[in-house]
Amino acid sequence: MTLKEGKTGMTLKIKQIDDSSLKERLMTMGLTPGTKVKVLRAAPLGDPIAISVRSYNLALRRADAENVTVEQVG
């Protein structure tokens, strides 16, 4: 699955970041393979989403989250 399908409360482990113009920025912000993220909540209408990663909170659009492949671990 990808981070795009993440639902509130899910803990996800990042497997891979697909090539996109945002890839380097996402990785710089701490979204590296092996890192665990938690989906905290969604904005009204469900997009963007807020996630907790490396002890801080980050908001991103689902369209950009589609490039992050994850597996659910909790």
Place this chain on the structure above:
Amino acid sequence: MATIAVALTGNPNTGKSTIFNELTGARQKIGNWPGVTVDKKVGYARHQDRAISIVDLPGTYSINARSPEEKIVIDYLMNNKLDLVMDVVDSSNIERNLFLTVQLLEKGIPLLIDLNMADDAERRGIKIDCRKLEDALGMPVVQTVGRSSKSARKLLDIFTSTVMSNYEPSQLVKDHIIKVQEIEASGKTESEKQEEIIEARYALIDTVIAQAVTMSNVGQTKSEKIDRFLANGVLALPIFLAIMYGVFMITFEWIGQPIADALDSLINEDFLDFATDALTDAGVAEWLVSLVCDGIIGGVGAVLTFVPLIFVLFFCLSFLDGTGYMARIAFIMDPIMRRCGLTGKGIMPLMMGFGCGVPAIMGARALDSEKDRMVSILVTPFLTCGAKLPIMALFAAMFFPDNAANVVFAMYISGVIMAIIAAKGLGSSIFKDKGSTFLLELPPYRMPDMKSVLLETWDKGKGYLVKAGTIIFAASVLLWVLSNYNFDGPCEIDESILAVLGGWMSNLFVFHGFATWESGAALLSGIMAKETVVATIGVLYGAADVSTEAADAVESAGQMMQTGMATSFTALSALAFMVFSQLYTPCVTALGTIKKEAGGWKWMAFSAVYMFVIAWVVSLLVYQIGRLLGF
């Protein structure tokens, strides 16, 4: 002894600027980095008889030189001889913050690492052993708690006593640098290399964290609990609207307006009377008294009375920004803003646009994609800035006495709707091929540091004061000359140069119902500054002291009803005039800002022309459709 040169670097939201303000107080100079529109802040301090100069570099997450800010940071650090570079780290978010630290160490820049907000981190159960962190990185580490004079003194002590060349990276860091060099030298593609290097950096950070940081029961934080209300689902929107309503009430009703009223009576009554009497008593020629009192004091005074509103609004917005709430607004408004062709991050600059377009246009700097930035710059001037408000208020009070408030509100809405349509249009035409992204840190809620909020308010609002002293001053003199003279010398106003120019201008509005030289002249003066539209109308229709304040609109309307204005407009043509004023070409100050921020005369000319055309068309439609409907 030579001045100690210090540079501050670090991520956004680390309290870096608060430390900078605490260290330097008001001894700062805010300018621009050459060639780009990024603030350059330099401050000075004295400690133990040493002069210290401190540069506050822009807050960045990395130094990949992808954005102007990142480029500035790395260029400045690589090309200047600095005695000390301090990397400000938010202790409660140390993992991601260390990414920049590691990148800087790779560049061979020795760092003083400042673990800021140490108290915050401790409350969250994050304990950092400074000694172990020093050993792990090989660099000196200091702990501070943000805004405190004790922390500032501690830092100044370190600045004056530390010799950075005594430090060198630890073996751990050296090994990492070799690894990075190996990756660089490998034959892989650029993007593969970048990926591997970023992973290597986080691997190093994980090792360092394991050695120096203990995290115990990092449970749900206070910010999390607050966010369940302020940033969660549909409930967040009414709360946002309520908070914004509060901001506008504070600005236009509770605090800003009373101060503006007091200032108005001080300038336009007390000072004006005093100046008139003093000049007349001194035997100054009548024309000069008129120039100084009617022209300059009237014109500049009209703008100055507006300053309190601007400053109060910007204070509120800066305060909200300091708490971290602005990031939540960007988050919850992104779905709506995105559908309008904008981005959630654009909400803060747009809200400033209801005060004054100039800082609003400058605020678009914060947006990270070129498309979002340009669209935001080009649509902001459609909004009802504070200077347009008096026009709306006066016309509404005169021609729609029973519905004045609704009509003014409708004008606000028409500006917003036009901004949305324009954003959609620009986004799908000129900027079609440029992407828009949204990646935003949601920092913990914090009580903002008042000194930083005030400095930021001043920084954003001072442009308005400068405008009063320069453009408005010149425009006032020019308008006075144009309205009192023609090429044969002094004359009555309806034979003046202004009347001639206004007459030409009015030819454009034959089908709009307001083809009088008076409205032509008023609109022409509005390009210099929207504040002067009402003042010009007042002068032209012979009601000299018409207040340019929205709050006095009913009183002014009473005065104006006695003049020819009541008969030169119908309710419908007044509405068409309001719509035109709402949407047409921004004032010269805003145009100048657009040129600077959008990067060229081309965009300035584009914005002047496209807004004029849109205003002309919409206003025409309002008048003609209104006539068809029988109004």
